[in-house]
């Protein structure tokens with residue numbers, strides 16, 4: 566599928582060259598004294614854009630980029646004994662202060678490293694069809710939202726913006742990166758989700774699954790991108806967890822509810838872009854991102 570939306574036009578940042586834009590984040594290369602892009606660092610900038618039903622919505626969520634950047638930085642610290650990360654500095658241009666990080670430029674693995682602690686989405690569909698998820702046999706009787714006996718590594722291919730990631734057999738990961746790196750990426754991905762859930766459990770949030778990206782520095786794996794945010798992971802409110810049906814999303818509940826309500830006048834199946842969100846839906850969604858940050862970190866979010 567090709568995206569029906571125009572590419573987001575990234576903001577110009579003096580001293581940086583735009584390199585790439587994803588759905589919600591933009592990458593820049595710092596320019597050196599001669600005006601040439603440095604090849605050893607990148608600036609990773611999180612926007613306030615929100616995706617829902619595979620569309621980037623027209624309504625930004627104020628502070629979303631800053632909340633998710635601060636949450637990622639907090640998780641990198643919590644995970645420092647599990648895996649090294651790409652962060653160099655948070656000393657960034659004033660236009661993107663709080664929502665950008667200067668990082669080491671790594672040689673990225675061509676794999677989306679996904680681990681699942683609870684069964685839903687694509688993992689559930691695979692389980693229902695053949696009783697396995699990514700080659701790992703699972704017990705019978707699991708339903709949407711069931712907790713898995715152990716987190717399972719379910720890698721996927723990196724699809725271009727506008728396309729969906731495809732499940733990637735573990736053998737293909739081995740073929741792409743070698744056995745040692747594949748095993749290490751698998752074990753680290755599972756360890757990150759386990760540690761994440763140990764911490765989040767006390768704070769009323771379940772992390773159903775997560776996607777991380779690794780890069781290589783020499784032959785060591787380094788955690789890149791963002792980690793354990795609502796954009797990279799399914800966060801569920803623990804007090805509402807009830808296997809047997811689709812769980813409410815911690816962050817996007819109000820957006821999905823409104824977009825699929827008659828009041829929005831939008832039909833998900835129409836292929837049309839969704840309408841702008843009402844102010845109260847924007848404000849309540851912003852409050853959910855702040856709530857996730859504050860519950861997990863125990864800190865107050867200061868914009």
Ligand code: Q0N
Nearest residue numbers: 587590591651668669670671673789790
């Ligand atoms: C990198 N992506 C995919 C933007 C981020 N430290 C790094 N070194 C080299 N390359 C990358 C990183 C990082 N992080 C990561 N592309 C390049 C992640 N994208 C997804 C879309 O938004």
